[in-house]
Amino acid sequence: DVKVTQSSRYLVKRTGEKVFLECVQDMDHENMFWYRQDPGLGLRLIYFSYDVKMKEKGDIPEGYSVSREKKERFSLILESASTNQTSMYLCASRRDREGGYTFGSGTRLTVV
Amino acid sequence: GENVEQHPSTLSVQEGDSAVIKCTYSDSASNYFPWYKQELGKRPQLIIDIRSNVGEKKDQRIAVTLNKTAKHFSLHITETQPEDSAVYFCAADSGYSTLTFGKGTMLLVSP
Numbered sequence: 001d002v003k004v005t006q007s008s009r010y011l012v013k014r015t016g017e018k019v020f021l022e023c024v025q026d027m028d029h030e031n032m033f034w035y036r037q038d039p040g041l042g043l044r045l046i047y048f049s050y051d052v053k054m055k056e057k058g059d060i061p062e063g064y065s066v067s068r069e070k071k072e073r074f075s076l077i078l079e080s081a082s083t084n085q086t087s088m089y090l091c092a093s094r095r096d097r098e099g100g101y102t103f104g105s106g107t108r109l110t111v112v
Numbered sequence: 113g114e115n116v117e118q119h120p121s122t123l124s125v126q127e128g129d130s131a132v133i134k135c136t137y138s139d140s141a142s143n144y145f146p147w148y149k150q151e152l153g154k155r156p157q158l159i160i161d162i163r164s165n166v167g168e169k170k171d172q173r174i175a176v177t178l179n180k181t182a183k184h185f186s187l188h189i190t191e192t193q194p195e196d197s198a199v200y201f202c203a204a205d206s207g208y209s210t211l212t213f214g215k216g217t218m219l220l221v222s223p
Contacts, residue, residue: 030209031209033210035213040121040215041215042118042213042215043156043201045212048209050209059113090155090156096209097205097209098144099161100146100148100158100203100211101146101148101156101158101211102158103155103156103157104155105154105155106155
């Protein structure tokens with residue numbers, strides 16, 4: 001019954017590497033989101049997309065980019081990974097403003 | 113933009129007690145307020161939500177209240193059980209279909 005799937009549960013990358021985090025949803029939702037979750041800071045919005053090829057910056061977009069070539073897939077890209085990007089990354093989708101998010105299981109990224 | 117404050121950051125109760133978590137928001141245009149429960153190592157899951165045209169909503173042992181004038185909303189859990197132990201997040205709709213989240217409350221229910 002998994003509806004939002006993140007490709008990796010755990011990932012270890014080296015500083016300076018380009019990192020791709022993939023998220024796929026099967027609910028035909030228009031809206032998709034990337035958050036990072038850090039202890040004491042809650043969930044902070046990195047980027048979101050309300051349609052194919054559309055993207056909007058969230059609260060903390062620096063060092064990240066996104067891609068949405070198909071409705072069901074939303075990718076988060078770390079152009080040059082740094083240690084301060086070590087975090088839990090959560091993808092979510094939402095049909096419209098009438099309901100809540102459905103989250104993926106998360107990707108715990110460690111940058112060494 | 114929207115700002116959501118959540119209190120307390122940690123809450124310890126005995127099994128059977130009630131637990132209350134409070135949130136305030138800043139944007140008077142916000143009209144949707146969900147609550148998420150995140151168990152250790154798992155994804156956040158929606159447990160209850162409320163819209164601005166409603167003052168209270170109940171679902172078994174959990175309830176949410178909303179005071180639009182004061183811009184605050186609360187989660188109430190009655191007859192707490194050990195399986196209620198988790199991190200709880202409140203959120204407010206902040207436009208563009210995005211949600212702004214509080215920093216979370218770690219609830220620990222002791223047997």
